[in-house]
Amino acid sequence: MNVRRLIPTAALTAAVALGATALTACSGAVGATGGKDGKDGKLAVTASFYPLQFLAEQIGKDHVTVDTLTKPGVEPHDLEITPKQTAQLSESDIVLYLKTLQPAVDKAIAQSGVKNVVDAAGLTKLEAHAPAHGEEGHEHTEGDEHAKDEHAEEGHGHGEAGQDPHVWLDPTKYAEIAKGFGAALEKADPDHAADYKKNTDELVTKLNALDTEFKDGLKNTASKTFITTHSAFGYLAERYGLDQEGISGVDPEAEPSPARMKELQAVAKEENVTTVFFETLASDKTATSLARDTGLKTDVLDPLEGITDKSQGADYFEVMRSNLKNLQKALGAK
Structure with missing residues (x-):
């Protein structure tokens, strides 16, 4: 194997608790009419890119409206956030993102002042995956340190201490994120907590079955x-x-x-x-x-x-x- 583990960024249970705590205020913000737009009685969820959008839709279903910052066909690492999108973030009841994968999103969230944020990277264990057989690839030349800094700013970095953010490609880790976000939704919208729990359990069951398919296959x-x-x-x-x-x-x-x-x-x-x-x-x-x-x-x-x-x-x-x-x-x- 050409991979090695790093010390986990946080224990799953602690991360879930923190995520749920961070969203406590959300239940008060939604109210009877729901959402900050006060129109449809649904939680307004903004997801940073497709895997988190899919997860939010599967768990929230009829009780949420989900928007994504990364539109179809856009390479997430290259995403640029418009001022309008940054402003719209503040109107979300919940923002679900994966810290360090898209630095432009990290920056926009900080600028928006949105309070109810769930970081998917805190709901599972991130690891560093060692380069295989010199996988660094490009030969470093004079001035390359500056190039590497720009490279990271553009979103191609792998997080703190070289951690790999692509956790959704492991169904087991994706299921851990689902559990954490499901718990956060239950806390944010207790009136529909039973539905969120049911939907989370169904999604986790499907992901466990997918994991078995990969193991056997x-x-x-x-x-x-x-x-x-x-x-x-x-x-x-x-x-x-x-x-x-x-x-x-x-x-x-x-x-x-x-x-x-x-x-x-x-x-x-x-x-x-x-x-x-x-x-x-x-x-x-x-x-x-x-x-x-x-x-x-x-x-x-x-x-x-x-x-x-x-x-x-x-x-x-x-x-x-x-x-x-x-x-x-x-x-x-x-």
């Missing part, structure tokens, strides 16, 4: 190594005993060094790799180039940062099952 494979343009699959790899080899590290658009491409050619040969994966929201140029040089195939492994008409599925579960099918095919599942 990837138990026996000819290879354990997969190559992908975007190093977003560290949690998935760790959960199911696989090794992730990223072409360009955390930024799917970055150009890998010639040395990295040569190294990946060797890895592909040594580990019986058959396929180079790319994603739907970023260019497939580097994946295609490596595949051409090594005689490999290409296929999609979707980090699920957004859903478009090009996605291999209409929602989280459909795309995750497409990912499983593509991994099984590439790894030679038996």
Whole structure:
């Protein structure tokens, strides 16, 4: 395995308690007519990007209205927040985001003054995933420290102390976030607490079933190594005993060094790799180039940062099952 754990950012139970406490004021703000717009009697939830939007919709259902800051087709790491969006944040009853994934969102939340905020990163354990075989990719040159700072500001960083934010690609960790946000909704809107609890339990049951599908589907494979343009699959790899080899590290658009491409050619040969994966929201140029040089195939492994008409599925579960099918095919599942 090419991953290593860091000390957890916070215990799940403590994080849930903190998240629920932070939302206590929300129940008083909603009132009988509900929402700050006072129109539909529903909680107004703003989610930072698709995985959190989907989670809020699945748990809140008829009792919430959910808006997202990252529109379909927009690469979340590259998101820019408009002044209008920042102002609209303050009108939300609850904002659900994942700190450090999108620095523009972090900044907008701070500027908006919105009080009821749930950080999904505090509802599970974040880890650092070590680069695989020198995955840093681009060779550092003079002035690169400044470039790295800009790189992090643009949203391509992996959080504090190198922590990986892509927790939703592990169904078990995604379920932990669901439990935490469900508890926060129960606290914010106690009149519908029973419904939120029921919806959370149903979602967690589905995620547990998905976890079982991945475990069974990837138990026996000819290879354990997969190559992908975007190093977003560290949690998935760790959960199911696989090794992730990223072409360009955390930024799917970055150009890998010639040395990295040569190294990946060797890895592909040594580990019986058959396929180079790319994603739907970023260019497939580097994946295609490596595949051409090594005689490999290409296929999609979707980090699920957004859903478009090009996605291999209409929602989280459909795309995750497409990912499983593509991994099984590439790894030679038996």
